[in-house]
Amino acid sequence: MEIVTNDKGRKFGVRVVKKGDRHGRNDCLTHDKADPLIEFYDMSADPKKFGPRGQFVSSYYASTLAYMRDGTGLRLHGGVPEWEVDGATLRPVLTVARALAVPR
Secondary structure (H helix, E strand, O other): OEEEEOOOOOEEEEEEEOOOOEEOHHHOEEOOOOOOEEEEEEOOOOHHHHOOOOEEEEEEEHHHHHOOOOOOOEEOOOOOOOOEEOHHHHHHHHHHHHHHOOOO
């Protein structure tokens, strides 16, 4: 898992989930698609409550992120203003997404 820090200082864990990898709450699901998932976790959350990855925020298929324009930020959850990744912080995530995405 990679760590990125947004322009407000909030750290997010970014995890790639490939076909066959476990994911979801307590890793109870197995990803069964060729297109990888990219998950975002809030690293400021209490690890005793949410585990070592932090609090799960959202996930996207790599192909979805691959089509985003460089410089565009991403609101990970509309109900929590702090869960936003600015364009500069998102750039390396988009690079990974583009490398891994399954073409549509």
